[in-house]
Amino acid sequence: MRKKFRILVVDDELSIRISLGDLLRCDGYQVEVAESAESALEMLKTQSFDLLIVDVKMPGIDGLEMLERVKGDDPDTTVVMMTAYGSIDSAVQAMKLGAIDYVIKPFDPMKIGALVKRIFKNELMRREHRLLKHQVQVCCGYGPMIGQSPAMLKLFELVEDVSSTDSVVLITGESGTGKEVLARTIHEKSSRSNGLFVGVNFGAFTESLLESELFGYEKGAFTGANTSKKGLLEIASGGTFFLDEVGNASPKLQIDLLRVLQERKFRKIGGLRDEEVDFRVLAATNRDLEKAIEEGNFRQDLYYRLNVVQVHIPPLRERREDIPALAKHFLEVLRARLNKKTSVISPEAMQYLVAYDWPGNVRELENAIERALVVGKQKQVMPEDLPIVLHEPNGEPIDESLDSRERDYIARKLEQYEWNISRTAQALKIDRGTLYAKIKRYELS
Amino acid sequence: MTPRVVEIVPLNISDKDLMSAIAAEITRIFPFQCRVGATERLPAELLDEKRGQYHATRILEHLAASDRTSFRVLGVTTLDIFTPILRYVFGEAMLEGRAALVSTYRLSTAPSGDDSPSNRSVFVSRVLKECIHELSHTFGLTHCDDPACVMAASLDMTHIDAKSTQLCYYCRIMLKDELNKN
Numbered sequence: 351m352r353k354k355f356r357i358l359v360v361d362d363e364l365s366i367r368i369s370l371g372d373l374l375r376c377d378g379y380q381v382e383v384a385e386s387a388e389s390a391l392e393m394l395k396t397q398s399f400d401l402l403i404v405d406v407k408m409p410g411i412d413g414l415e416m417l418e419r420v421k422g423d424d425p426d427t428t429v430v431m432m433t434a435y436g437s438i439d440s441a442v443q444a445m446k447l448g449a450i451d452y453v454i455k456p457f458d459p460m461k462i463g464a465l466v467k468r469i470f471k472n473e474l475m476r477r478e479h480r481l482l483k484h485q486v487q488v489c490c491g492y493g494p495m496i497g498q499s500p501a502m503l504k505l506f507e508l509v510e511d512v513s514s515t516d517s518v519v520l521i522t523g524e525s526g527t528g529k530e531v532l533a534r535t536i537h538e539k540s541s542r543s544n545g546l547f548v549g550v551n552f553g554a555f556t557e558s559l560l561e562s563e564l565f566g567y568e569k570g571a572f573t574g575a576n577t578s579k580k581g582l583l584e585i586a587s588g589g590t591f592f593l594d595e596v597g598n599a600s601p602k603l604q605i606d607l608l609r610v611l612q613e614r615k616f617r618k619i620g621g622l623r624d625e626e627v628d629f630r631v632l633a634a635t636n637r638d639l640e641k642a643i644e645e646g647n648f649r650q651d652l653y654y655r656l657n658v659v660q661v662h663i664p665p666l667r668e669r670r671e672d673i674p675a676l677a678k679h680f681l682e683v684l685r686a687r688l689n690k691k692t693s694v695i696s697p698e699a700m701q702y703l704v705a706y707d708w709p710g711n712v713r714e715l716e717n718a719i720e721r722a723l724v725v726g727k728q729k730q731v732m733p734e735d736l737p738i739v740l741h742e743p744n745g746e747p748i749d750e751s752l753d754s755r756e757r758d759y760i761a762r763k764l765e766q767y768e769w770n771i772s773r774t775a776q777a778l779k780i781d782r783g784t785l786y787a788k789i790k791r792y793e794l795s
Numbered sequence: 796m797t798p799r800v801v802e803i804v805p806l807n808i809s810d811k812d813l814m815s816a817i818a819a820e821i822t823r824i825f826p827f828q829c830r831v832g833a834t835e836r837l838p839a840e841l842l843d844e845k846r847g848q849y850h851a852t853r854i855l856e857h858l859a860a861s862d863r864t865s866f867r868v869l870g871v872t873t874l875d876i877f878t879p880i881l882r883y884v885f886g887e888a889m890l891e892g893r894a895a896l897v898s899t900y901r902l903s904t905a906p907s908g909d910d911s912p913s914n915r916s917v918f919v920s921r922v923l924k925e926c927i928h929e930l931s932h933t934f935g936l937t938h939c940d941d942p943a944c945v946m947a948a949s950l951d952m953t954h955i956d957a958k959s960t961q962l963c964y965y966c967r968i969m970l971k972d973e974l975n976k977n
Contacts, residue, residue: 363879365852365879366879366880368852368879369852369878369879369880369881370880372852372878372887372890373878373880373881375890375937376888376890376932376937376938376948377937377938377948378937378938455879455880456877456878456879456880456881456882457880457881457882458881458882459881459882459883459884459950459951460950460951462880462881463948463950464950568965569939569940569965570964570965570966570968570969573972620965622964
């Protein structure tokens with residue numbers, strides 16, 4: 351839930367603290383007051399505020415000095431300076447020191463409310479931008495789509511074709527193959543690349559949390575909903591909406607999604623009117639949705655809506671020729687991030703990398719390279735730097751050994767974490783929904 | 796149990812029709828009885844001579860501190876009021892407190908003397924909206940983003956005229972929650 355904005359009013363005059371505090375509280379903000387810069391600076395050590403409104407002229411540390419100190423500690427702090435004795439010099443100085451505005455007391459009622467509202471509107475946009483940037487970073491964490499294998503060249507061709515359209519694309523592939531990266535690539539190449547890329551993982555959250563995040567809510571929709579909140583569907587409008595692990599969506603969310611996809615409309619929780627949306631839909635799953643439909647776990651009508659164009663990312667074991675390029679790419683990226691001097695993968699280590707089956711796909715390869723960089727002591731990655739699992743012989747035929755190996759590995763982890771699903775899923779770097787599916791599939795319970 | 800009563804206190808004003816209209820509107824919106832008290836004069840010390848205006852926050856303190864049996868007090872005055880931070884205010888209230896105040900000084904539609912029925916009707920409508928608005932603050936309601944809701948912030952006359960005398964759906968729910976708490 352979006353938090354209530356917090357404002358700190360700093361003024362040595364009691365009547366100003368009371369009246370400005372009351373005024374802002376009536377606008378629904380949470381307001382604290384301080385009678386001096388010294389006391390405000392003390393408060394800032396333990397509390398955080400979204401906006402400081404500071405009087406210029408105060409005994410002791412004055413407002414401008416306080417502004418300088420606050421900006422020195424955290425340049426992102428938003429500060430409005432106020433004074434009863436406005437002068438161009440002090441206004442210029444305040445703006446130079448980083449104040450967002452400079453207002454003369456007493457204010458015009460029209461101005462102060464609008465000013466604070468504008469500041470917080472910008473702050474909300476900044477937060478949304480940060481959230482989305484974070485999602486993008488998470489999305490791109492596995493690196494770009496790299497590959498020269500025939501399977502990947504065919505995939506890139508298909509991506510070029512679908513990127514120029516506005517069609518719904520269903521991306522399939524095992525965990526760790528880079529479905530999110532591919533979705534991001536399609537968005538970047540599409541005519542909607544100026545819009546936002548908003549992703550939601552249906553395996554990562556509870557149904558009620560997902561519902562409020564997706565649809566947003568109106569003020570008063572439930573206890574604590576003091577303000578209305580935009581949902582991710584609304585934020586994605588104009589851009590691309592990415593439904594990750596859509597196979598894990600609950601039956602109710604499947605119905606809600608179907609309505610959004612069919613009517614291009616949704617209603618906020620507690621809302622009385624439908625909001626229209628305009629975004630491109632990309633979806634991804636590691637589940638066999640046709641099988642899920644047969645088992646009654648996925649809606650057929652939703653599947654038809656999502657499966658307009660299907661793009662399948664092959665597992666890494668089916669394109670071993672791509673492993674050296676991917677491994678080198680991760681080595682370059684990670685050695686810079688980890689500040690390591692290791693710059694080469696030895697031919698022996700590369701043999702191990704290519705021979706291994708990579709049940710966790712590209713994500714597991716990236717983790718293996720990171721481990722090698724952390725434990726390695728030489729300028730090149732040696733076989734002994736690689737995870738021990740790479741040194742185990744591949745005994746049985748690939749398909750059977752993969753399943754049994756995955757089953758054993760998951761069973762070991764479940765025992766290790768005493769069947770705590772969240773912690774086991776975290777350790778395996780998969781979402782809880784996927785873990786439940788694997789427990790069921792391997793009859794581990 | 797003693798019924799909960801809102802008391803309207805006319806301050807330097809003797810417009811009985813207006814007071815009756817306010818009382819009727821309050822009983823329409825809130826589940827309380829409403830009574831109109833006798834006209835009172837404001838103590839001279841509440842006037843800020845430098846600004847030539849009355850100090851709204853101090854008037855609220857004066858109203859709340861007085862020995863009244865009502866659980867909410869709404870002062871209505873013709874005088875121009877201010878708070879130290881604003882040049883003027885149409886009204887002021889103690890958020891989740893006992894007292895609220897509305898000034899009619901800046902709510903008139905035309906130069907004084909124009910008592911045409913249409914002007915009077917617009918004026919009364921503005922006063923009623925401000926009274927409901929300020930009284931609702933005493934029940935913890937804050938400003939609403941819906942411009943048609945009576946709890947929308949009124950920064951000038953156009954804002955007041957644009958809103959209705961009604962609470963929007965969500966403010967009604969919140970008012971109900973607050974009243975159930977008390």
